[in-house]
Amino acid sequence: MTRIYFNDVVTRDGFQIEPNFIPTEDKIRLINELSLCGFAKIEVTSFTSPKAIPMLRDAEEVMGKIKRLPGVEYTVLVPNLRGAERALESRADEFNLVMSTSETHNLANLRMTREKSFAGLAEVIQYVDGRTPINVSLSTAFGCPMEGEVPQEVVEGFVKRFSDLGVRGLTICDTTGMANPAQVTKMSESLQRLFPKLQLTMHFHNTRGMGLANVLAAVQAGIIRFDGSLGGLGGCPYAPGASGNISSEDAIHMLDAMGYDTGIDISRLLVLARELPAIVGHAVPGQVAKAGRTCDLHPAPDFISDLR
Secondary structure: OOEOEEEEOHHHHHOOOOOOOOOHHHHHHHHHHHHHHOOOEEEEEEOOOOOOOHHHOOHHHHHHHOOOOOOOEEEEEOOOHHHHHHHHHHOOOEEEEEEEOOHHHHHHHHOOOHHHHHHHHHHHHHHHOOOOOEEEEEEOOOOEOOOEOOOHHHHHHHHHHHHHOOOOEEEEEOOOOOOOHHHHHHHHHHHHHHOOOOEEEEEOEOOOOOHHHHHHHHHHOOOOEEEEEHHHOOOOOOOOOOOOEOEHHHHHHHHHHOOOEOOOOHHHHHHHHHHHHHHHOOOOOOOHHHHOOOOOOOOOOOOHHHHO
């Protein structure tokens, strides 16, 4: 059966909008445990300004203290040249650059036009000059809460421009949870046909309850790389009503149950997922950690024996 690769983004994308600072030691322990669960990639942190995202002000310390396991890539978000300099010093395995395919969302989120964002990211790519693999995440690729539909050809146009710059991969992001399975199938098939050498990743949110359906549509269309967030944490601050990312454990449990090889120790991951509410101080959206796996059976009521 096909191997599926997961990138957990909880300590960056998941934590960045949490209101209370998560202690550095908790982040390090969580990343170390995620590594032991078998993730192909972990998005550890972001080298953005500490003033912009105070939650991630400990980026250097976290990157310096995690235990790196062979076979796991430790990726970081890099917003600009200064971030790239810091990320190179941290010896990250991959740099993740971000911009929106929607002009309005890019202005709201990054305070600049798409063309200015592209130029800035191109400068980062040129500066890195192949020293570290680069992935670009294209936000609002399936729709913008302010503009509505983002034409697929717009997304494909940005994928081509970044591909031409020599990036290793592109992540196609449903930042606001607007994607549907038919749309995902069309996008997945088209991008794989047009860009067969790119490492393509899908990033879904469960804002409207279609996250796992979209994962399945992408898998059936041939996509093998996905972002997920432990517990389903995260969400875009510039997407009204947006909720978190797809839950890593829910998506992995679904694919495992269907016979796909995710490489993840789901039992170990669920133990970690059940610890997450205590770390963040509130309940989290993930479902399997609450209900248990479909193979976790319960004893029958005592009175059943009298009815046989």
